[in-house]
Amino acid sequence: MDIKILGSGCTKCADLEAVTRAAAEDLGIDAAFEKVTDPAEIASWGVLATPALVVGDEVVLSGRVPSPDDVKRLLSER
Amino acid sequence: MSSHDRRAGGGAASSSTAALAASPFSAAVRRWGPVAAAAATWWLLYRFNRPFWDWLLFDVLGLDPLSRLGESVHFFFYDVTKITLLLSGIIFVVTVLRSFMSVERTRALLGGRREGVGNAAAAGLGVVTPFCSCSAVPAFIGFVAAGVPLGVTMSFLIASPMVNEVAIVLLYGLFGWQLTTLYIASGLVIATVAGWVIGRLGLERWVEPFVFETRLRGKIVDPSVGLSWDDRLAMGREEVATILRKIWPYLLVGIALGALIHGWVPEAWFAEHAVGPMGVPIAVGMGVPLYSNAAGVLPLVEALHDKGMPMGTVLAFMMSVVALSLPEMILLRRVLQPKLIATFVAVVATGIMATGFLFNAVL
Secondary structure (H helix, E strand, O other): OEEEEEOOOOHHHHHHHHHHHHHHHHHOOOOEEEEEOOHHHHHHOOOOOOOEEEEOOEEEEEOOOOOHHHHHHHHHOO | OOOOOOOOOOOHHHHHHHHHOOOHHHHHHHHHHHHHHHHHHHHHHHHOHHHHHHHHHHHHOOOOOOOHHHHHHHHHHHHHHHHHHHHHHHHHHHHHHHOOOOHHHHHHHHOOOOOOHHHHHHHHHHHHOOOOHHHHHHHHHHHHHOOOOHHHHHHHHHHHHHOOHHHHHHHHHHHOHHHHHHHHHHHHHHHHHHHHHHHHOOHHHHEOOHHHHOOOOOOOOOOOOOOOHHHHHHHHHHHHHHHHHHHHHHHHHHHHHHHHHHHHOOHHHHHHHOOOOOHHHHHHHHHOOOOOOHHHHHHHHHHHHHOOOOHHHHHHHHHHHHHOOHHHHHHHOOOEOHHHHHHHHHHHHHHHHHHHHHHHHHO
16 A cells, blocks of 8 residues: 655654554555655645645645544555 | 545544543533643643742842842742743643634635735735644745735735744733834734735745745645644643753843843933934844744843833844844755845845834834
């Protein structure tokens, strides 16, 4: 599973990555993480507010740091 | 815009709590009980803040309320408590209310608006939309590439940091509601007019060309949709913790400096240095580099005002601190050429100075 964390290095982006990594581990998902910090690329995903989470080639969350349960649900839906 | 897929960003998190609750009533008690208890505690603390410090510092510790030391120490503890309470309470409420809004929704509302009305709408939406200046660049690209005019986008980007909840809370706590109302109204006017001017100047050629070429491919995820009340309340709590964690050092230093000025700096010094006609430009010039420290700067400004700094100068200083920030300029350099950034700063600074002079003359 390809997971991208979109955000230009704010603390919330780090929080999102941490919570997502933990969720993937809990679910036993083999995930490849990528950080996208280039604003142009972030914008091209249609994201207006960072941090945002991309799973595969779909934006699943933007503008906030989700709870661990939220991320698990988002990941297990895919 | 209507074809956007409004996917839920959250939601299922509340189902576990619902299962635990026996009835809708007890579910409501579980959710709102802690909120009501916190509100009651908050009110008690706020109500007894002054009597408590009066009692502890003057009665128990025996400080003289009329001495410089007594006055400064009291100012420090009373103000720290008061501002922390105001910040916690208002940030919580504002965050919960704002969780119903999102930048995505704002963009949809602004799409297709003409300049003028669009600028005013953008300024108003800048106040109510939850927005962090760290998202300024993707938001800028997303707005402009979706066809929101440059000037309207700028109105949003100016209003959002200028009329922010931390500044409003501090102004209210330190200066009362009249000045806070003035601040909000003039902030909205400056954002509307400055964005309109930038739009009229036709500066699209000074926007980095890639912005207009950006193709928006992703699906829109609206973060305000699909949240339960529990999610929204949790967001409020987290935001209070995040902001307090971020600003407490500035707050303490600012209030400590304010307390020192309060007790020790003579009024004659300020009458000479900060009150003349140069006060406003000096205040704006000092305010620009002092970014993100609204929390630290305002208690200081309160002390300055106490010593005779006029209201217009106070407002101008406050506005330049929050509205024109170097880090945001550096971020925006990715999408705006230096000439446009300079124009942006010049237009906004002019608006702020005009406000300062106006209120110095009127109030």
